[in-house]
Structure formats: C-alpha cells, structure tokens
Amino acid sequence: MLRGLWNLTWLEIKIFVREPLGVFATIGIPVLVLVVMGRVIGSRPPAVLAANTLVRVGLPVFVCIMIAINAVLSLVTIISIYREGGILKWLRATPLRPQTILAAHVIVKLLLTAATLILMVLAGKRYYPVEVNVPVISFTIALLVTTVSILSIGFLIASLVPTARFAQPVGAFILYPMIALSGLFVPIASLPPMLQTAAQVMPLTYAVSLLEGIWRGDAWFAHAGDLLALAIVFVVCTALSAKMFRWE
Amino acid sequence: MSFDVADGEIFGLIGPNGAGKTTTMECVEGLRSPDRGTILVLGLDPFGDVYKLQNRIGVQLQEAQLQKRIKVWEAVHLWASLYRKKAADGDRLLEQLGLGDKRNAWFMTLSGGQKQRLFIALALINDPELVFLDELTTGLDPQARRAIWELIRGIRQRGKTVFLTTHLMEEAERLCDRVAIIEHGRIIDIDTPEGLIGRHCPEQTVVLATDDPLAEQRFRGIPRVETVIRQDGRFTIGGRGDDLVTNVIHCLSENRVRVTDFRTVLPTLEDVFLKLTGHSIRD
Numbered sequence: 001m002l003r004g005l006w007n008l009t010w011l012e013i014k015i016f017v018r019e020p021l022g023v024f025a026t027i028g029i030p031v032l033v034l035v036v037m038g039r040v041i042g043s044r045p046p047a048v049l050a051a052n053t054l055v056r057v058g059l060p061v062f063v064c065i066m067i068a069i070n071a072v073l074s075l076v077t078i079i080s081i082y083r084e085g086g087i088l089k090w091l092r093a094t095p096l097r098p099q100t101i102l103a104a105h106v107i108v109k110l111l112l113t114a115a116t117l118i119l120m121v122l123a124g125k126r127y128y129p130v131e132v133n134v135p136v137i138s139f140t141i142a143l144l145v146t147t148v149s150i151l152s153i154g155f156l157i158a159s160l161v162p163t164a165r166f167a168q169p170v171g172a173f174i175l176y177p178m179i180a181l182s183g184l185f186v187p188i189a190s191l192p193p194m195l196q197t198a199a200q201v202m203p204l205t206y207a208v209s210l211l212e213g214i215w216r217g218d219a220w221f222a223h224a225g226d227l228l229a230l231a232i233v234f235v236v237c238t239a240l241s242a243k244m245f246r247w248e
Numbered sequence: 249m250s251f252d253v254a255d256g257e258i259f260g261l262i263g264p265n266g267a268g269k270t271t272t273m274e275c276v277e278g279l280r281s282p283d284r285g286t287i288l289v290l291g292l293d294p295f296g297d298v299y300k301l302q303n304r305i306g307v308q309l310q311e312a313q314l315q316k317r318i319k320v321w322e323a324v325h326l327w328a329s330l331y332r333k334k335a336a337d338g339d340r341l342l343e344q345l346g347l348g349d350k351r352n353a354w355f356m357t358l359s360g361g362q363k364q365r366l367f368i369a370l371a372l373i374n375d376p377e378l379v380f381l382d383e384l385t386t387g388l389d390p391q392a393r394r395a396i397w398e399l400i401r402g403i404r405q406r407g408k409t410v411f412l413t414t415h416l417m418e419e420a421e422r423l424c425d426r427v428a429i430i431e432h433g434r435i436i437d438i439d440t441p442e443g444l445i446g447r448h449c450p451e452q453t454v455v456l457a458t459d460d461p462l463a464e465q466r467f468r469g470i471p472r473v474e475t476v477i478r479q480d481g482r483f484t485i486g487g488r489g490d491d492l493v494t495n496v497i498h499c500l501s502e503n504r505v506r507v508t509d510f511r512t513v514l515p516t517l518e519d520v521f522l523k524l525t526g527h528s529i530r531d
Binding site for chain 2: 093
C-alpha cells in the first residue's frame with residue numbers, strides 16, 4: 001500500500017519549495033507575527049498582568065493554532081486543485097493508492113508545521129521579549145496531534161463542499177470563528193452560558209486547552225480529556241470523509 | 249455494448265463528445281464500476297482485480313494534468329517507482345519521445361504536444377501489455393498530432409495493444425486497425441476503417457474540368473456512373489464501386505478529352521459517421 005509514499009512525499013516537498021511566496025507565507029509569516037506582536041505587547045509596562053500572560057502563553061499558542069489551521073486549509077486547497085486537474089484520478093489509474101496520496105500530503109504538512117515551530121523557537125530565543133521555558137518535544141507532539149485532528153475537519157469540509165473552489169473559504173469560515181470561543185482570548189468560564197456550551201462542542205477549545213497546558217509544562221495525563229476529545233473528532237471526521245470523499 | 253480488442257492492434261472508439269467513449273474506457277481500466285455486464289481485460293476483471301491489472305496496463309486520461317512545478321524526470325521517476333515489476337528505462341523513453349532536453353523542465357513550461365508526449369512516456373513506463381489513450385491529440389496542432397500518431401504506431405510495433413478514443417475521424421482512419429463507432433452509449437458498427445467505408449459509403453466521386461463540348465454525353469456512357477453534374481465547365485461524376493475512377497480515366501484517354509483539373513473525392517469515416525447517425529460529429 002505504501003509503495004511510492006516516500007517518493008511522493010519527497011517530491012511534494014520539492015514542489016512546495018519551488019514556490020518561494022508559498023514558503024514565505026507558510027513558514028515566514030507565523031514567525032514574524034509572533035516576534036512583532038510579542039514586541040508590541042511586551043513593551044507595555046509589565047504591571048499589566050493580562051498582557052504578560054498573553055505574551056507568555058496566549059500569543060505563542062495562537063500562532064501555533066494558526067499554523068495548524070493554515071496547514072489544513074492549504075492541504076484542502078491542494079487536494080482540490082489535484083482533484084480538479086485530474087491528478088488524483090490519474091494517480092488512481094496507477095498502482096498508487098489514494099490513501100498513499102493523502103498520507104504523503106499529511107506528512108508534508110506535518111513536517112512543515114514542525115519546521116515552522118522550530119524556526120519560531122529559534123527566533124523566539126533571540127528576539128522574544130520575555131523568557132519562555134517550554135518542553136519543546138512535548139509541545140511539538142501536542143501540536144502535531146492538534147494538526148492531525150483539525151486536518152480531519154478539513155477533509156470533512158473538502159468532502160462536503162461541492163465545488164473545490166469553495167473548500168478553502170468555507171474551511172476558513174468554519175475554523176477561524178472557533179478561535180474566538182476557544183478560550184485563547186476570553187476565559188471560557190467568563191462567557192455567557194450559551195456561548196460556554198458552544199465552546200464545549202468546538203474541537204478547537206480542546207486543542208487550545210491542550211497546547212496551553214503543555215506549553216505551561218503540565219503533565220500529559222492532566223489533559224487526557226482534551227486528547228480524548230481530539231481523538232473523537234479525528235475518528236468521526238475521518239470516518240465521515242472516507243465515506244463521502246470524491247476523488248474526481 | 250459488446251466488443252473484443254485483439255492482441256497487438258490499435259483499436260479506436262470513435263464518436264461525438266458525450267457518446268460514452270471515456271465512460272467505456274474507464275470501465276475497462278477499472279476506474280469505474282459498470283452498472284451491469286462483464287468485462288475481461290488480459291483475463292482479469294478490471295474492477296475486482298484492479299491492482300493486478302494496473303501493473304500490466306498503461307493509462308493516459310483525458311485532459312490529465314500534473315503538478316505545475318514537477319520536473320519531467322521527477323514525474324517519470326515517480327511513475328517508475330509505483331510498479332511492482334522493473335520499469336522501462338525512463339531516460340531512454342524520454343529520448344525516444346523527443347523529450348531528452350526537457351528532462352529538467354517544469355511541467356507547466358511544456359507545450360501541449362510535449363505534455364502529451366510526457367503522458368505517453370508515463371503510460372509506457374511499466375512496459376505495459378495494453379495502453380489506453382483517451383483523446384490524446386485533442387487540442388494539438390496538426391504537426392504535433394502527426395508526430396503523436398507516429399509514436400502510437402511505434403507502440404504497436406513493440407508488440408503492444410493500443411486502445412484509444414478520439415472524436416477526430418481522420419485520426420481514427422489513419423491510425424486505427426479497427427474502430428467502433430459509438431453514439432448514446434451504443435456501438436453502431438465495428439470494423440476496419442476501410443471495411444466501414446466500403447459497406448456504408450461505396451460512392452466515389454470524380455471532379456474534373458474540361459471544355460470538351462461532348463463531355464457530358466461521354467461521361468453518362470461510362471459504366472457504373474450514376475450522376476453527372478455540370479457546372480461552369482466543371483463536372484462532378486458520381487458512382488459506386490472501386491472501378492469508377494479507372495472507368496473515368498479510361499473514357500478520358502479513349503476519347504482524347506483534354507482535362508485541366510482532375511480530382512477524386514473518396515468517402516471518409518466522417519461520411520460513414522454522417523450516414524450512420526444522420527448528423528455530423530461536430531454538431
């Protein structure tokens with residue numbers, strides 16, 4: 001089944017790198033946002049506690065969520081382009097299995113996410129206004145788990161939206177508002193009851209809780225609930241999109 | 249719909265857009281499950297044994313594309329890595345198809361003809377026994393089209409079977425050993441191009457120009473001639489059978505008729521199609 005997987009993965013990475021603007025948008029912008037925003041907010045008097053927490057935890061996690069969502073949206077776009085261009089259908093006519101094609105793209109996106117994260121850590125060490133000590137490996141794993149889970153939402157969107165052209169805007173429309181309620185900016189406890197209920201059914205809420213926790217240095221078992229929620233999202237969305245995904 | 253394709257022949261499915269050519273081909277390739285009926289390809293059920301079959305066939309899909317920034321050699325390399333048996337020599341294949349100097353070019357920079365040649369290379373990379381080509385020359389200029397025809401004849405020479413679809417009657421006539429004409433998902437007739445023309449359009453026409461005052465009378469006396477139409481010193485002589493042209497020439501030389509123009513108009517597959525379906529393939 002995995003015949004051609006590494007070949008295809010490596011090829012897709014090469015093809016990605018050949019578009020410099022795309023590389024900058026994917027890897028460069030998150031790092032810039034982190035550093036510039038951090039400087040702007042971090043230069044306020046340290047007495048403003050809210051600003052301080054935001055710089056220490058909120059902003060880095062926010063940027064990471066953006067990386068994950070962007071990875072998902074760009075993957076949805078690529079799959080759509082491949083579908084419309086007949087590339088998917090053609091690859092199906094070879095012994096290459098559709099799952100392999102998908103797996104290759106998922107691996108590429110995860111690698112890019114990891115690469116962006118490493119750059120952020122390096123840039124953060126040098127330019128970030130406050131000292132941040134993060135369990136990098138745990139956090140990387142948490143981010144990859146989050147990305148895979150959001151990825152399954154993306155696939156479900158790509159399967160349900162009839163024309164590929166709308167997949168990305170629809171995806172953005174669904175995913176971005178979730179950030180507002182995810183507890184990143186406003187603690188969930190202080191939301192009105194109705195919005196609290198809404199926040200609790202949104203996958204991103206659990207992603208943010210997991211990432212913030214691991215960033216602060218929590219143990220994994222303290223976030224078993226978050227992991228379970230993300231796993232359920234992944235299983236449900238993957239199962240649904242496997243049933244409904246169109247390859248042409 | 250029922251047909252057989254013989255080993256080592258170029259078999260063409262012809263018909264207008266929307267006739268069901270691609271659907272038929274995709275069923276045979278195992279990309280699509282037929283509503284009913286049975287298909288056997290190289291002794292395999294294409295939909296059930298699709299993985300086994302795919303190692304033995306080469307496929308080019310209509311209007312297929314590759315990643316914009318994939319290099320020619322990378323595509324060939326990727327395709328070669330997908331098959332279980334040892335692949336054909338990709339570089340030699342590219343040389344043979346005239347793409348040797350395009351090895352490092354991005355797919356998006358190739359011309360239409362070059363892209364199609366690359367698709368042929370990819371369809372041949374696993375040294376398949378059977379090659380499927382769907383509307384391979386659509387959108388190409390005549391020169392590129394002729395070059396592709398030459399390549400397809402080359403595939404047959406290597407002992408492979410070619411199954412193609414086209415809506416270009418000229419292409420089918422010049423390239424295919426046998427053709428099936430299909431419309432609305434049904435085969436109307438199936439034969440060699442010559443056989444189809446001979447059976448459905450036996451009429452032959454000679455057009456000539458002469459100022460001989462007795463010409464019309466003489467032409468009417470030629471055996472097998474059915475119609476003689478005169479228009480400004482130009483005659484259109486119609487009749488049936490292979491002997492018509494010979495008979496006309498014979499009459500001209502016997503009577504020492506001075507001729508300033510002489511052309512034969514032979515029926516083509518296009519005429520056969522028109523006759524069988526009642527409308528032109530471009531309608």
